[in-house]
Amino acid sequence: MARPSEVPARSLPVVNRQPIAVALRALRQTLLGPDAPPGRPLLARWPRLARHAAPVGLLAALGLFWITVAVESDWGLPTPIAVLFAAMTVAPLLALPRRPLLAWRLTVLALLVCTFNAPADTPGPWTPPLALGSIAVVAVVVARVDRPVLVWVVAITTVPVFTLVRAENRAAVLALLGALAIVGDLIRRNRMSRRALAEQTELSEREHERRAVLEERTRIARELHDVVAHHMSLIAVQAETAPYRLTDVPAPVAAEFTAIAGSARDALTDMRRLLGVLRSESTGPQTAPQPDLADLETMVEAARRAGLPVTLDAEQVQVERVPTPVGLAAYRIVQEGLANAARHAGGAAVRVTVRAGRSSLGVRVQNAPPDSTDARPGTEAGAGHGLTGMRERAVSLGGTFTAGTLPDGGYAVAVELPYDVEDADR
Template sequence: MSTQPPPPGHAPRPPDEESGRGGRRAVPRILGRDSRGVGARLVAAGSALTVAVGGDRSEPLLAKAPKAWMRLLPYLVALSFVAVLIPVTTQVLSNDYGVNGGLAGAIGVAQSAPLLLAVSRPLAAWYIVIVAAVLGTIPLFHGDAHHPSPWTPMIVVGYVVLCIALALRESRRTLIRIWLVTVVVSIALGMLRDRSSQDTGVLLIVLSGGVLLLGALLRERGETRRKLVEQETISEAERTRRTLLEERARIARELHDVVAHHMSVITVQADSAPYRLHELTDEARSEFASIAAGARESLTEMRRLLAVLRSEDTQGDLAPQPGIAHLRQLVEATIRGGVPAELSYPELALVAQLADVPPTVDLSAYRIVQEALSNVVRHAPGARTQISIGLDEDALLVIVVNGPAPEPASPLESTGTGHGLVGMRERVRLVGGTLDVGPLRAGGFRVAARLPLSVPDSPPA
């Protein structure tokens, strides 16, 4: 897209709001469903670790993962361990410890199968495993004394895997109790083993404690990060909402000055009609008096509303509201601030039509250009800027295009919240127009607004 402004005499056309031409897709919406979607993606990205934990302890691990294969992953891992541990436990108990084949298979199933339950209920799985592990050590005391005891290597592996699931789901107090039970049971069974056998009790104590501690720290760190991201997202939403409300109040204050002028004219004309127009009937005089009274009452109500809307620091702000006629002074002030800006109007034959622009459209056009120039000063100081004002059938066109900054200097504001665009959208929405904003491929930024000259009775929802 070219950054050159259209030549004078040709009314610039902003890109189609709906079709997304001219970089519409490159810029996310500030408000609406897209902003909520952005907030949700931020939360999901910041809490990638705690997605495995889930908000509800009855939910399976990774139950809130965005993809189906991720939700199935815990079951596949648990099923893999079960498929390996059951036959290995059966074979080792039968061949090395001399346990009956049927009993060895039952012990293997009781010690390994609960790993599938650990995906959704790890604490219940731990109760089953610890009982099965203790009962499974009884036949080992009558076997070969040179093999590991009281825990077989398969129990150690399965128990460590179960501790991972416990650490991702249970509280710190529960994990401490689980580890203390593991220590007590390991020491008690270790006192019954043959001294010539390899002691695996200390190994299980150390491994289980380390896994539980590391898993708890990672889970708590992930929860803290998730809460922090959620709080930042909520704070950003609140800031956007506060900016929106402040901008609406500002618009209401400005519209008061615009509407009050017209109401004052109506009052003066209605009051002076009996003196300007001769041969008025008594009914006509009464009608004009009623119109004047209604206009004065409306002005009184508007002033009461304005007293509520005006903040303390704007109580004395009674200057007339600016419009298109004041754009040249605005551009000159911007040039003095170090931004080379240029303002172009349409043909001279159309300049007269600008005087008939509705006050709300006139004020909205000025504020849009003002905010666009402020963004150039803040984020691209020194960038060449072109402001184009044109007429397109029944609409006023406002386009502000700036190129990239001439030098890679740091902007006055390194982080942009996009809250300035909130005011633009509110003003365009007020008059029922369209707004298109977005970066240029060659660098820079563009703001294009189409403001209908016939203002709707009520803004679109």
């Protein structure tokens, strides 16, 4: 005889309570929980028709109300009861656009209550307006709620069907409910997939815009690095050679020149490290000289050969008096302005104006209205980030930037880049 402690213990089956909790939570939401969020209006694509949807719907509901009263009266019900049944028939349809679950609850209540004195030749105990309205309510609800709630909606709707519909018509009504549930679930999943795809597309576009802005900023930083590094190299060289070009230089002055040269080279080293961080792996070292105002004519001539009618007005501009960073920024702004004109206003005449004042350089790129017969495909407005790059170039030098549409339909970009006259003379 085995001892009680030696009897093997039987393992109890593990019950997964998660599906039960999900089902109970869905049942609570179906009967008493918050309603489904409102969906997109049916006539959202046709705003003119959407403005008349509310009055037309109220007139249709009023007509359906009187039709139900007439049918119930023909079935021998007293007028007060007929009016009550008609109100219960129309109320779910009025609540359906914004409160689909509430409309379904009212529909189930109407299906259980409005069942008196139906003729023997009718397939069910309900009036035609109530039967058709119930089908419409169920069709909308199953397309708007989650799958667990959908299962409870269909299951509870079958209760009046089994209870009140005649046996010969019961299978057809149940098949209709099943078809509505399947189609509604497919519509809901399709809508969720499209919404997720739209959100992902919007996120990708915003990421693309952010990367484009960062790349343009990096490009500006690299160009500024090249310009500043050139000046820092000149400072270092001049500070080192100054004591040899002067006679009887005191030791403290020579030490100060040496310190200036060392500080310049340290700053140049730090800038090279910064450039290493900014430059991506795919971008090799840029050894070509940076363009300047002297290269504007060459760029404009290349644009003319490409078919863009460009006029350059840069008379009396002393290129040597314009600092290198300002000249580089002006060149890049004109370059981007010509690219935008060719992209968005194909065939339109473009005029580039460059004016150098005593303390600032003015640049203006203006194009005529685009020729619709010469429009280029795939050039939607706002597709690029050229304006952002031009604005950041101007702001980085303390200048101003304006851009906008002209009264005649053209477009103009105007930039004012300040500079120090004394530095320019040196």
